[in-house]
Every structure is written in C-alpha cells, then in structure tokens.
Amino acid sequence: MRFPKINDVASELRDINKGDLEPEDADEGIDVRLQVYSNGSWAVRWGSSDYDQDHSGFWGASSVPGNNRRFDSKEIARDLIDQARDAFAEGAGFEEAPARVESRRQPSLPGFPDIPEKLDIQIPKMPMWEQIGGDMSPG
Secondary structure (H helix, E strand, O other): OOOOOHHHHHHHHHHHHHOOOOOOEOOOEEEEEEEEOOOOOEEEEEOOHHHOOOOOOEEEEEEEOOOOOOOOHHHHHHHHHHHHHHHHHHOOOOOOOOOOOOOOOOOOOOOHHHHHHHHOOOOOOOOHHHHHOOOOOOO
C-alpha cells in the first residue's frame, strides 16, 4: 500500500487554509480529511463530512485554522497520514466489497417466457389477432 508524501498533503492543507473558506467554528477551524485509496491515489476533503459521498479507502481527520492563519501543515499532514496508515493496518477501510457468491443454478430464459409460470397464470395459446378480435389475420 502506497501512502502520500507529507509535503504533498501539507501543500494541499496550506491551499485549503488560504482559501476564502470561513471556518464553521472559529475555535475549531476547517475540518479536513485525508482519504487514501488502496491503489495509492488520495484526496484531501474539507468542510462538513456530511457531504462526503465516497466512503471507500482509509481515512485520517483533523482541522486547519482557516482565514490564512499560521499552522504547522507538515505536522497535521503527518498526523493524517498516520491515521490512514493505522486504519489500513487495522483493516478499517471500506474498500473491499463482500465476496461474491456464484450461483450454480443456471437461470431460465430471461424475460417474459418465465413470468406466467412464476405468477401461476395461464396465457391463451391463440394467435394475437384472435385474442384482439376483428379481422387482423395475415393475408
């Protein structure tokens, strides 16, 4: 498993801190989360975690002060990476889907032909033009 470099994550954190983002809470700053995927790609998410839709991978969470205030970006980056590494070591990621169980039973013909049987109904076996009525016979 490959994790991001401290300097790369720290650079992202500094960019987030410089932005025109107002901290949700002046005392706590802007929430930031490092998301690391099993293929080694990663992203830094910020703001409310309520809007995170992709929950896969391994995570670390912290905050930056916001409003371009000074902070130790490398220390926070190191902490985020360590948290993601710990989650990976504990197997706490959501990357892996449950094992797929293959069925040995072969499905019947798909679609309409098996529906009447499953619903236990009888369909008349006469040509369509006789079911509708009128003279619709071919010819």
